[in-house]
Amino acid sequence: MLSLAAFEWPLQFCAFVTITSYIASIITSNVSQVDRLWNFLPPIYTAYFALLPLWPSTPLFPLFPFVPKELSAVAKDYSPRAVMMLSLVLLWMCRLGYNTYRRGLFNLHDEDYRWAVLRTQMSPFLFQVLNLVFISGIQNVLLLLLGIPSYIAVCQPHTELTTSDYLCGGISLALLTFEFIADNQQYSYHSFKHAYLGKSTKYDEANQWPGARLKWTSEDAQRGFVTKGLWAYSRHPNFACEQSFWWAITLVPVIAPVPPFLPHHTFPQIWAFLTNPLARDLIKSNPSLFKVFLAPFSPLLPAVSYSLLFLSSTPYTENISLSKYPVAYAAYKERVGMFSPLVTFEKGLWLKLTQGDEKKRQLDGLVYGTAKGKAKAE
Incomplete structure (x- = not known):
């Protein structure tokens, strides 16, 4: 059911975010960069699939969403199921974004207290390995996986709810x-x-x-x-x-x-x-x-x-x-x-x-x- 070819753009975007968030964490000495992106990435991946008819068949510029050949057949119209899921995920984004904002975590200088504690419990080298592999890498992949339900929905018949x-x-x-x-x-x-x-x-x-x-x-x-x-x-x-x-x-x-x-x-x-x-x-x-x-x-x-x-x-x-x-x-x-x-x-x-x-x-x-x-x- 799951096709990597159908995830060509999400994988490209995920790789870009992983690399940039890791570089930003090194420059700022703050590993909460992915935390700040957490409430935006699942809606982006969900919206990519739910709004497939909006995207061209080839990217207009690097990282612009596009429809690969594997999804061209299901990109002719919208899936009511996927659109409903996108609406719910956008509400999820608003709730999480509001809570993140009032806690001050959108401030580029703030860092989740757990990372600060963990940094004191590990050597600098091992912490940077953790930063690359888990904080910047695995977490971004996990957020990409949250787009899979909308992908499955658009691959189903676009029937009424x-x-x-x-x-x-x-x-x-x-x-x-x-x-x-x-x-x-x-x-x-x-x-x-x-x-x-x-x-x-x-x-x-x-x-x-x-x-x-x-x-x-x-x-x-x-x-x-x-x-x-x-x-x-x-x-x-x-x-x-x-x-x-x-x-x-x-x-x-x-x-x-x-x-x-x-x-x-x-x-x-x-x-x-x-x-x-x-x-x-x-x-x-x-x-x-x-x-x-x-x-x-x-x-x-x-x-x-x-x-x-x-x-x-x-x-x-x-x-x-x-x-x-x-x-x-x-x-x-x-x-x-x-x-x-x-x-x-x-x-x-x-x-x-x-x-x-x-x-x-x-x-x-x-x-x-x-x-x-x-x-x-x-």
């Missing part, structure tokens, strides 16, 4: 709404904390977005991190919604009533096959079987890759928080799930059943500041 499209679209809008609320709650908290600690002007609750006008207390400010609102049920509600949004976008063309259809293998069957010693021996003797077995699942590559990024990077982010707030954040991890609110409920129930109400009250005191027996979090 169906129930599955409206379902995925509605879920995507709901996820963007919750992610916006989570962002606002975190921003509101940090505004209050900085005002309380005397690092900024007076905090005014009325200036915050609806859904983020929470009643912060001195205990919240002293704790150092937000645990109210959506953050009471998930340690990273924004990350959970972000991943889920791209899963919804990835599934738009996959669950539409037109090809490609995922194979009718259940995941337990897949796991049983891959863990079977005979299957492993067969794959070792004929590696192409592994490719054939997984190829039908290639439409899921964007969402899987995006989730793998968060699953690998979030623990590092949490380790930084844990080093700053060892007692309170350890309690937060023990009491609240990383992404899923369901895990938070399970943690609370498990604590109550195995360690009793008193232990649960102590953790609630550390995390939420509402229970008896709360201990000092610093």
Whole structure:
């Protein structure tokens, strides 16, 4: 289904952005160049495919979008499905761009705090290797992959939207709404904390977005991190919604009533096959079987890759928080799930059943500041 020839322009553009962002990171001694481009690149790749009829067959000048021969047949008209997906991704861009702007990350001198911490933990040479391979390279490729769903959509029949499209679209809008609320709650908290600690002007609750006008207390400010609102049920509600949004976008063309259809293998069957010693021996003797077995699942590559990024990077982010707030954040991890609110409920129930109400009250005191027996979090 996926054709590299169809990605001729996106690959050219991705290579250009990778090289220029790496050079810019060296010149500025700031590796957050890709971070600043993060909210623009997925919409660019999505728009390239969704708006194929706009582009000429040959580039007007270097890096100008064009339609390769492999896509000429589907570039005659617009795909309603791909256009809908582009609309959703543009809304995603607005949300992320707004949050990036108010955090100051569009300032060319600012750098994501995680890169600054990581720089102190690695030799300069190894950090530059990481910068080239992962920060500038792999991340740009990952952002390119997020354009695959719109590519699949334009390769499908350009029929009217169906129930599955409206379902995925509605879920995507709901996820963007919750992610916006989570962002606002975190921003509101940090505004209050900085005002309380005397690092900024007076905090005014009325200036915050609806859904983020929470009643912060001195205990919240002293704790150092937000645990109210959506953050009471998930340690990273924004990350959970972000991943889920791209899963919804990835599934738009996959669950539409037109090809490609995922194979009718259940995941337990897949796991049983891959863990079977005979299957492993067969794959070792004929590696192409592994490719054939997984190829039908290639439409899921964007969402899987995006989730793998968060699953690998979030623990590092949490380790930084844990080093700053060892007692309170350890309690937060023990009491609240990383992404899923369901895990938070399970943690609370498990604590109550195995360690009793008193232990649960102590953790609630550390995390939420509402229970008896709360201990000092610093």
